Amino acid sequence: MAEYREPNIRARQLGDRLLQRMAEKGWGVREMSRRLEMSAQWVSAVTRGRARPDPVNLARLLTVLGVRGAEYHELMALGDEMRKPGLLERSENIGTLIGLEEHADAIAVFQANVVPGLLQTGDYARNLAIEMGNQPDPDKLDEHIFARLSRQAILARPHVRFRFFLHEFVLLLPVGSAEVMTGQLRQVLRVSAQQNTTIRIVPARLGGHAASAGHFQMMESGSYQPVVCIESEMTSLYLEEPQEIKAYRNVLRGLEARALDEANSRQLIADLIGGADAR
Incomplete structure (x- = not known):
């Protein structure tokens, strides 16, 4: 049966x-x-x-x-x-990712080049989509941004633990105007003050690091086995085999050991905002 x-x-x-x-x-x-x-x-x-x-x-x-x-x-x-095990599907279908996030008790994210979707402002998301050549139709672009940003509601759930590891390049890579970037950095700084959230920066001066292979997001729940999501331009790959999860746990431990602590990470972001305001 x-x-x-x-x-x-x-x-x-x-x-x-x-x-x-x-x-x-x-x-x-x-x-x-x-x-x-x-x-x-x-x-x-x-x-x-x-x-x-x-x-x-x-x-x-x-x-x-x-x-x-x-x-x-x-x-x-x-x-x-x-x-x-696992799943490969088109990136435009974000229902799977939203469902996993909805059930998660802990979410860990590494990004090397752009601000993670859970932290993006609307202006940043719009400019990023345009600069990447995605969703040229204005109506589809609005739908795309709304769907992506609606995921951020989970940040308000105090029982969910969030860990974001951002390479320093994420803060320095310009997306949109200077005002868009400053607004985005302020958003990252605001979220870093939440009790359930840690944001740590991997400084460029350290060179190679545990996550050099690229970005990913791990979602863990008391109800289900952990899942790692790796998004590309066209597809999203979901990994859930024990050896795959073990490998990404090792990556997260490596990031914990190499990234700036929370206080120094916040100071770096604040300094970048201050430098932008002074110009």
Whole structure:
């Protein structure tokens, strides 16, 4: 009937989609169980990503929920792929990233060249998208920026711990006008004052460092295994195998050892703001 396991990304995606469909009908686990004539334990395990349903029972579940057409085939394929760890998808589909962030208890980010999306101002995000040649259509650009910036709501959650490691180049690489950059630096400085957030700078004078291979974001939760996200221009790669997570934990330990402490990092940012104001 079902293969029980620790939930991976695909299992969570399927579970979330099923819960959405159940919510639309006003059904809870018990009602779904009654209609399927399956145990509530089984329904709960599938919707929490902890069980891989066999194709026959997944088809029954989707049929009872009224799922048809392309969505039916999409979710059946997702159920078939649930054994596969990790995920590669188009960067424009940020639903996976948002879902992982929503469930996270701790988020660690390294960026080498640009301000992380969770810290960006609207002006910075807009200029960055234009300078990178992304989303030339004004309407799509607005949608892109709104979707990206809406993620920042999680910064207000006091129970989530945030760690940002920014290479010094992030602060020095001009994006947009001088006013846009100054506004962005002020935003970074403001967020660094939050009790649940640490922002540390990796100084350029140190040369190579543990994260020289590039940017990444690790999300950890008490409910799920950790996931690392690596975004590029066209795709987002999600890693969750134990050896992959171990490698990025080692990178984070290396950054902890090399980066400036919080106080010196804030001072460096403040000095850059002061220098910009003096010009």
